[in-house]
Every structure is written in C-alpha cells, then in structure tokens.
Amino acid sequence: MPEEVTRAVMAYDRQAEYEDIQDAMDKLFDRETWDRGRMEMQAFLGEDPDGFKMLACMLRSSFKTYEYYEEHGISHKIFIATMKCFSRFIKEHKEGYGKYAFDREWWTARQLAGVLFRIGELEYEMRTEGERRVIDLHIPSDAILTGEKIAESVGMANTFFAEKFPAYQSADMECHSWLLSPTLKEVLSPDSHILEFQKLFQIQTTGQKDMEYMVWVYKRSDWKLEELPEDTSLQRNLKKYLLAGGAVEDARGTLLFR
Numbered sequence: 565m566p567e568e569v570t571r572a573v574m575a576y577d578r579q580a581e582y583e584d585i586q587d588a589m590d591k592l593f594d595r596e597t598w599d600r601g602r603m604e605m606q607a608f609l610g611e612d613p614d615g616f617k618m619l620a621c622m623l624r625s626s627f628k629t630y631e632y633y634e635e636h637g638i639s640h641k642i643f644i645a646t647m648k649c650f651s652r653f654i655k656e657h658k659e660g661y662g663k664y665a666f667d668r669e670w671w672t673a674r675q676l677a678g679v680l681f682r683i684g685e686l687e688y689e690m691r692t693e694g695e696r697r698v699i700d701l702h703i704p705s706d707a708i709l710t711g712e713k714i715a716e717s718v719g720m721a722n723t724f725f726a727e728k729f730p731a732y733q734s735a736d737m738e739c740h741s742w743l744l745s746p747t748l749k750e751v752l753s754p755d756s757h758i759l760e761f762q763k764l765f766q767i768q769t770t771g772q773k774d775m776e777y778m779v780w781v782y783k784r785s786d787w788k789l790e791e792l793p794e795d796t797s798l799q800r801n802l803k804k805y806l807l808a809g810g811a812v813e814d815a816r817g818t819l820l821f822r
Contacts, residue, residue: 565651569664572616573623580617582624584608589625595691598673606669615666622669623650625676632678635727645682646675650706656705660783679763683724684717685709690732697732699725701739705780709743709761715821722822737819739765742774744815751801751810765817776816777802 565573582589585608591601609617633643650716653668672730680689680702686806698770705710718737726733742748742757744767752759764814778785781799792803802812 566658566664569616569619569654569666572614573620576617576620576808577624580624580733580788582619582621585621589621591627592622592673593628593677595677598677599670602669602673614664615669617652618669619654619666622672622676629676629678636678638681638728642681642683642724646680648682649675652704652706656779656783660779662814681721681724682719685713686717687739688721688725690729690735697735699732699735699737700792701737702738703741703743709757711760711764714761716763718819718822723783738816738821739819740814740816742777742780742812742814744817745769745774745813746815747810747813751805754797762817764821765819767815767817770814770816772814773811775812777812816818 585605588604588608591597591604605618605621606612609621612618629647630643632638633640649668649672650666654664654666657663657665657667660752670749674689679691680687682704685704687704687706689700689702691698691700707713720739722733725735744762744765746762746767746769748756748758748762775785778787781802787793789803789806792799792806794800794803
C-alpha cells in the first residue's frame with residue numbers, strides 16, 4: 565500500500581469507534597446483506613472524499629476474513645493474493661486520476677466474505693443460480709492472459725475447490741467480460757494475449773454495449789473519445805476503432821476445460 569494511504573488509514577483506525585458500526589461491517593460477510601451493510605457504513609462515515617475511512621473499515625474487517633481462512637485451512641499465499649485487490653485498486657485510481665483514492669467498496673465485500681479468491685492469474689467467485697453452482701472468473705488488471713498461465717491458474721483452482729469447497733469442484737467456470745467480446749478481433753493483433761484468452765471459452769454475446777473496458781484500458785470512465793490516451797498499442801487501436809463508430813460488445817463465456 566502506498567505510504568501516504570497507509571498513514572491516512574492508520575490515522576482513522578487509531579480513532580475509529582468500530583463498535584458503533586460493527587453491525588454494518590458484519591453485513592459485508594453475506595451476499596444477501598453486503599450492499600445494505602456498505603450503504604449503512606457510508607451513512608455512518610459521512611464525508612469521505614478519498615474513501616480512506618471506508619478502506620480502513622474494510623481492512624479492519626479483513627481480520628475476520630483471515631480467521632475464516634484459518635478455519636478453512638486456506639493458505640496465507642491465497643489470502644495475501646486476494647487481499648492485494650485493495651492496494652491494486654488504490655494504484656489503479658492513481659493511474660487514472662492522478663491521486664490515490666479507494667472507490668471500489670461496491671466490489672470488495674466479495675473478497676472479505678470469502679466467496680472470491682485470487683488463485684494465480686485469475687479470481688474465482690462462488691455463487692449459485694437457483695440450485696446450480698457456478699464459479700465466476702474475474703480478470704485482475706495485472707493478470708497475464710497466456711494459455712499457459714491460465715491453465716496453471718485453473719489447475720490450482722481445481723485443486724483448491726476440491727479440497728476446500730467440494731460442492732464447487734465440478735461447477736462450470738464462467739466469465740462475463742468485455743475481454744471476451746468478438747469485436748476485439750478488429751483492434752488486436754492475432755498474437756494478442758486477449759485473443760488467446762478468448763479461445764479458452766465458448767462465447768456468447770449479449771447484444772449490448774459494454775463500457776467496462778474504459779477503466780481497464782484507459783484507467784477511468786469519464787474520458788471523451790477524442791481525449792483517450794494513446795500510450796499503448798491497445799489504447800491507440802481501440803481509440804481509432806471507437807472514433808470510427810465502433811463499439812465493444814458485452815459477452816459471456818464458459819471455460820472449455822477444467
């Protein structure tokens with residue numbers, strides 16, 4: 565974590581009265597209540613322009629997550645890799661906006677609740693659809709999307725779920741991401757890691773546009789098209805495609821191997 569963020573978090577942590585917000589923090593550990601808990605926390609914390617109060621509360625909540633990992637015999641390596649989402653999000657905000665801030669509180673209850681784990685290059689989130697169990701695949705911004713790296717990650721995940729959550733050991737692994745959009749073939753070179761990643765899935769488009777790529781590629785979502793950065797070949801090619809009227813489709817895919 566950047567030093568200035570650590571100082572801000574520790575300053576709040578030293579004077580925070582967590583017992584006054586404990587009920588809301590506890591709600592973060594259940595999918596049915598984590599959104600309500602987050603909103604209750606925001607109401608209690610009040611003005612928090614950089615999100616560091618919320619970050620302090622979530623990091624304090626991770627103590628309970630650590631106990632959950634210990635109870636389930638989940639390795640420290642996976643705990644650290646999973647919780648690094650906090651420092652990664654902080655640094656991503658700095659890349660896009662020029663200052664450190666925490667704005668992903670709407671997402672990180674998954675990590676705290678012990679339903680999402682970083683294993684190798686990918687994150688794996690357990691969920692249910694009625695009686696059907698599914699593992700959602702998420703792609704962190706620092707993931708290396710080669711077939712070899714993904715196969716290694718999936719192999720480790722298979723072992724992990726068989727040992728720790730056997731009810732999910734045969735669950736389909738699915739991904740819902742702009743990274744699976746067939747339209748990317750028009751802006752990426754044939755040897756692109758992203759296109760290599762797409763080949764690992766049975767893909768279906770949803771027919772809808774997806775703006776998630778803005779944060780992943782350009783580090784923020786409020787750029788005007790003509791102002792988009794051109795620091796990488798992906799940024800340049802995608803900008804040209806968008807300025808010409810192109811759009812990135814939303815897509816879902818099921819992993820073709822386990």
